[in-house]
Amino acid sequence: MAWNEPGGGRNQDPWRGRDGRGQPDLDDVIKKLQDRFGGMLGGGGGNDSGGFGLLALVLGVILAVWFVAGLYRVEQAEEALVLRFGKYHSTESAGLHWNPWGIDSIMKVDVNQRETMPVRATMLTEDQNIVDIDLQVQYVVTDSRNFFLESSSPIDTLRNSVESALRHVVGGSEMDRVLTDGREAIAVEVHQRLQDYLDRYKTGLMVDKLNIEDAHPPKDVKAAFDDVIKAKEDEERVKNEAEAYANQIVPEARGEAQRMIEEANAY
Template sequence: MAWNNQGGPWGGGGSGGSGGGGGQSPWGRGPSNGGRQSPDFDELLRRGQDRMRNIFPGGIGAPRSLAIIVLAAIVLWLLSGLYRVNPGEVGVNMVFGRYVSQTQPGLNWNWPAPIGSVATPDVATRNRVEIGFRASPGAGGDIDVAEESLMLTGDENIVDIQAVVLWRIDDVEKYLFDIRDPESSLNDSGASVKNATVKNAVEAAIREIIGQSTFEYAITEGRSQIEAKAEELAQGILDSYNSGIRIEQLSMQKSDAPQEVVDAFRDVQKAKADKVSLVNEAQAYFNQITQDAEGQATQIIRQSEGYKQEKIADAQGDTQRFMSIYQQYQTNPNVTERRMYLETMERIMGNMNKVLVADDGKSGTIPYLPLDQLLKSRAKPAQSNAAPATNNDNQQSAVQPGVQP
């Protein structure tokens, strides 16, 4: 069996025993150049110490070595002041807690701690505050918060109010430095409440407006007015504290009677609705009758005005005719008197029964002309749509011999 590449099993190719050379027994074989050696930790440690001696020739305690260490620490400390501002955020640089400047989104630098600090509030997101309830999609519905939702009205009734407020940061410097812990505080039970500053201001504003309103007004037509007034009042409260917060929308989600009396309240509302309906029907009937009466009155007045104008026109016409006759009378009195006499007689005699008697006294008989009978005989053919006879024929047929008295 070959134990050595040099020769025999105990030694190879050279002179004896412990002398030269190459081969060794398998129980005393040293490391082979062809095999893989494990790392020599002592050698690595020695090489590291040599490198440190090259960097710090006089040792770590030497002045040059201390200066290099201090300089490296300062550089690392300054690099720790780099920070990133995300889109929608504003970087606020502070030195010893005092406001210095603002930075835009991107990579920025400020003095690192403990000299400086940085805050990056989100100014683009609209924050949501719930008053009177808490949204809980996982629980199958919203959770009522009675100590926030129940409010006292001006007429000493209780109304259940739930509202949602949307707000955002308008002034970063005021938001961070003029109010304490603007985004959270502790409630009565000791739990943390998000957006407590906005919630407290809006809740106080709604309670004040509700306290000045009646119950009926708060749950019916007054909801939109209450929203506008509460939003304006809450914004005034926040501005008075220099909060840097801008309320963008206040919406009342619920304005109703408490759950314990809601059934009775609905009955009352139904009765009021019936009352309003009956009043409207009566008012409609009243309007109809009134309009008819006003129309008849207007018609009578117009007829009276027409009759008045007619009589005035007749009187004015008579006056003008009289004046024209008077002027003619002044010009020629005899002719005018004769004409007036004839016209008067025509007007008087035209409606009378007339009998003409010839009084010559020669024949012993008195012939007469019965004009009244002639008028009656002429009226009958006219009523029967017969053709009227001529005046000459009527006169001939109407002439009869007289009767001697």
């Protein structure tokens, strides 16, 4: 028997309700769902109150997520640069902070970490000699605002400033001073001039230490330079030996002359 044929006192049409009243009203179903969920959200069971409760919940969740997203921590060795709409707003120190997410952006920098930059440069001395110099520059960020915003490339500026300061100091020194006992004094002069440059260009960097590791003539002239140094050393050695001999023989000669005078007087 087909489901839509009469019989058995039952109507088996699946599109009719169990009570035989026909197809359920879609509006009634939607209304019941709204009433049920509206009540769960605190509404009074009506369409307006249920919709308002759902909207309030969604807005509350969004607001909570937005608030949490704005929390951030600055570590003890850091500074946080706060930009509002891309422009500088403030600098925050260590601790827990909040800024409106999507409006402010945060840039952190380690203000205690020391970085080292090796530099190798070829310089011309005051007496027109060429020397190759290797040095190490240890630096630290002390002003995050200048480091991020005032200088377009602070690290490149540091390297260029090192070479400029070195060129100025070495250019006013003779080669012997650069290669021998004047190296430490030259490092101090370069350090002072370099820091002046970095402050002038607002890099936010401080030079903590500058050491000249090595200074030597270029390889292609090193052999000739070594010969010159050896000749100077030989000259100094011969001079010292001559002075030592003179210091020995002159008193002896004077003593002999005095003895001969005394012997002559005795006759």
